[in-house]
Each structure stands twice: as C-alpha cells, then as structure tokens.
Amino acid sequence: MTCSKWLWHLSLVCCICAILGQMPIARANEEQKGSGMSYGQVRKYLSQHTKILELVNEQGGRVLICPEWQGRVMTSSCDGLQGLSFGFINKDFIDAGQPNPHFNNYGGEDRFWLSPEGGPFSLWFKQGVDQVLDNWFTPPALNEGAWTVISKPRDPFFRMYRRMELVNTSGTQFQLEVTRDVRLLNDSDVKHLFGEDALAAFQSRKVKTVGYETVNRVVNAGEPMAKDKGLVSIWILGMFNAGPQTVIIVPYKQGDEATLGPVVKSDYFGSIPPERLKILPEAILFLGDGNYRSKIGTSQKRAKNVAGSMDFQNNVLTLVHFTMPE
Structure with missing residues (x-):
C-alpha cells in the first residue's frame, strides 16, 4: 500500500454523552448506585500522575487527554468540573505504578491501537508461540511511551505524533508515522452526524452535551506493504463506566x-x-x-x-x- 493511500486511511470517532432530562429513570437500590467520580475529581487525580491536556467549551463540555499515556482521551464531562466523569479510570493500575508488558491498562474513553490481534499476521504474538492469553503482549509501540504534541497553542484541537516500529508474527516489519487529532464538536458537526432533530434536542435547556472527535492517520514510512506478508489497520478502543x-x-x-x-x-x-x-x-x-x-x-x-x-x-x-x- 502506497504512502498516499495511508494518508487517507483514518478512523474518526465521535462520542456524544447527553443527560436526558425527560428520560424515564429506572430505579435502583441504593447499594447499586456506586460512587461515580466527578470530572473535577478525575482531573485532579490524573494530574498527580501524568501530564494532562484539556479541551473546554462555554457550555460546560470538557475533554481530558493524556499524551504520555499513548495519547488517550481519558474522560469527558458535559457539566463542567462538577459533572459526571464518563471515562473508565483504572485507579488500581495507576496507583500501583507498575508497567505491564501485556497491557498498560490506564482506562480511558479513546485509545489508538492497530490490528490484527490474532492470526498469521498478528501484532500481539511473537513468531512460533501458541496464540493463547499468556503469550499475548501489546506491541511496545502501542503500550509504552508518550506521544509528541505538535499542534500550536492557538489551535482549536490537539495534534499528537508518534513514529512506530512493529513486527508481526510472520516476521514482517512495519515503520509507521501516526498522527492523532482530538477536537470538540460543534453544532454543525452534530447536525451533520445525527440530523436536525438531534441538534434541536441537544440545544434544549433540558439536555447537556459534550462531543469530541478523534482523527487518526497512519502513514507507511517503511517498505511497501503486501497482503501475503500482513497488513495493519486502525483499531480504536474505548472504556466507559x-x-x-x-x-x-x-x-x-x-x-x-x-x-x-x-x-x-x-x-x-x-x-x-x-x-x-x-x-x-x-x-x-x-x-x-x-x-x-x-x-x-x-x-x-x-x-x-x-x-x-x-x-x-x-x-x-x-x-x-x-x-x-x-
């Protein structure tokens, strides 16, 4: 696959979380409710462990990104610092402070991985090993290290960059240049994605929303790829409460x-x-x-x-x- 094709091979993820004022509430026992953290609590907690970036709008929408944790979008809120934090935060793993070569599971709403996970061209298993859980390891390029923030301070988005080297289970080597953009969505985006009726609902005072987009681009910086030696594709994963x-x-x-x-x-x-x-x-x-x-x-x-x-x-x-x- 040529570099020009990979420039356009991207994955776009938009997450819109809305509190619906007129939605019927199913009742739960008090002990089932748990103790969800506010966005402000999560923000304070994460800032004690890693560098954070934030996108904020005037309506109370907030999105938190951790470039040192592989460029993850960790969480978001539609009601400012006091609003509910939507992303799953794996406090047990973060508090332990011990990297895991199988998977550094910090949590987070949106992270960048590459596939395939299994099969003859797997990126997760070394050559000659049985493809079972004990031998499953996230490629270091996806599991370790910070992404470099290359956007400018006045840009309305964050752009992060990472050069990656990976080897699949057939021995094929890949050299990739990956960029990742994160930006808040606006009314025109909502209308385009979900239509005028959804936009009208989101704009009502009974609904609070936050929306963001990630755009992920992969450029082949190595040898031309061949199907019989294995290809790669973008794989975006999210973890919610x-x-x-x-x-x-x-x-x-x-x-x-x-x-x-x-x-x-x-x-x-x-x-x-x-x-x-x-x-x-x-x-x-x-x-x-x-x-x-x-x-x-x-x-x-x-x-x-x-x-x-x-x-x-x-x-x-x-x-x-x-x-x-x-």
Whole structure:
C-alpha cells in the first residue's frame, strides 16, 4: 500500500454523552448506585500522575487527554468540573505504578491501537508461540511511551505524533508515522452526524452535551506493504463506566444470514445468558453492568457506523459514530 493511500486511511470517532432530562429513570437500590467520580475529581487525580491536556467549551463540555499515556482521551464531562466523569479510570493500575508488558491498562474513553490481534499476521504474538492469553503482549509501540504534541497553542484541537516500529508474527516489519487529532464538536458537526432533530434536542435547556472527535492517520514510512506478508489497520478502543442499568445498543443491517453473516457473534468467552443479550429487529441489546465477562461482535456487512449505550441510572446516553470502509 502506497504512502498516499495511508494518508487517507483514518478512523474518526465521535462520542456524544447527553443527560436526558425527560428520560424515564429506572430505579435502583441504593447499594447499586456506586460512587461515580466527578470530572473535577478525575482531573485532579490524573494530574498527580501524568501530564494532562484539556479541551473546554462555554457550555460546560470538557475533554481530558493524556499524551504520555499513548495519547488517550481519558474522560469527558458535559457539566463542567462538577459533572459526571464518563471515562473508565483504572485507579488500581495507576496507583500501583507498575508497567505491564501485556497491557498498560490506564482506562480511558479513546485509545489508538492497530490490528490484527490474532492470526498469521498478528501484532500481539511473537513468531512460533501458541496464540493463547499468556503469550499475548501489546506491541511496545502501542503500550509504552508518550506521544509528541505538535499542534500550536492557538489551535482549536490537539495534534499528537508518534513514529512506530512493529513486527508481526510472520516476521514482517512495519515503520509507521501516526498522527492523532482530538477536537470538540460543534453544532454543525452534530447536525451533520445525527440530523436536525438531534441538534434541536441537544440545544434544549433540558439536555447537556459534550462531543469530541478523534482523527487518526497512519502513514507507511517503511517498505511497501503486501497482503501475503500482513497488513495493519486502525483499531480504536474505548472504556466507559459500567452500571447496573446500562444497556449497550448496536444497530445492524437486516438481511439474509447467508449473505451478511450472523447478526451477532457472542461466543468469544463462552455463551452469554439470554437475559444479558437480546436481538431486536434493528438492534442488538447487551447488558453493560460489568458483572459478567463477555464480548459481542457483528460482521462488517451488517455493521452501521454508529453504536451507543443508555445508562438509565444516571440518565446518560452515549453515542459513538465512526467511519467505515466504502
């Protein structure tokens, strides 16, 4: 693949978290509510452990980025410092202060990885080893080191850069130049992504919102890539707070299974109990309470470019919009 093609091969992720004033609240027992941290508390905590960057708007939207932790977007809030912090923060790992070659799991709403994870061209397993969990290691280029901030102080975004060297399980070496932009979304972005009705709802006084975009670009700075030696693709991952009344919503394209594949793959870690996974005519519902190790997926032919979750306990709707191959 030529460098010019890789300049345009990017992943765009937009996360909009809205507190819905008129959404019916499902009641929970007091002991189930937990102790969610405010954005200000998370901000103070993270600033004691690493350098932080922030994007802020006049409506109370705030986004916190940690360039030293591989350029992660760690958290966001739609209600200023006192607002709920939306990103999962792995305090146990951070407090321990011990790097883990398998995975430095700081948490965070948006991090940059590369795939494939497994198979003959895996980036996670060395040559000749069994592809089992004990031999699974995040490539150091993705797991360690700071990203360099190259945006200017007056830019309305943060741009970070990292040069990476990786080797897949077939021995193919990659030299990559990666840039990553993070910016707050505005009204025109919301209208473009979700339509005028959504914009009107977000602009009402009963709804508070924060939206941001990450744009991730990979340029091949090494030898031309070949399919028979392995390729790489952008893989963006997000970690959000679980809750006893949080439901993940995955819309999908309807159609014949022989053509599009099964609606959902749900046996990554064994079968999922039916009360935790529901397939509706247009969407997959998946319980996000964090009490059961499970994972779901759907085929590229069925996937739409949006997914989300609803936290009925805190009245928080999260939407993730992303680019897909044409």
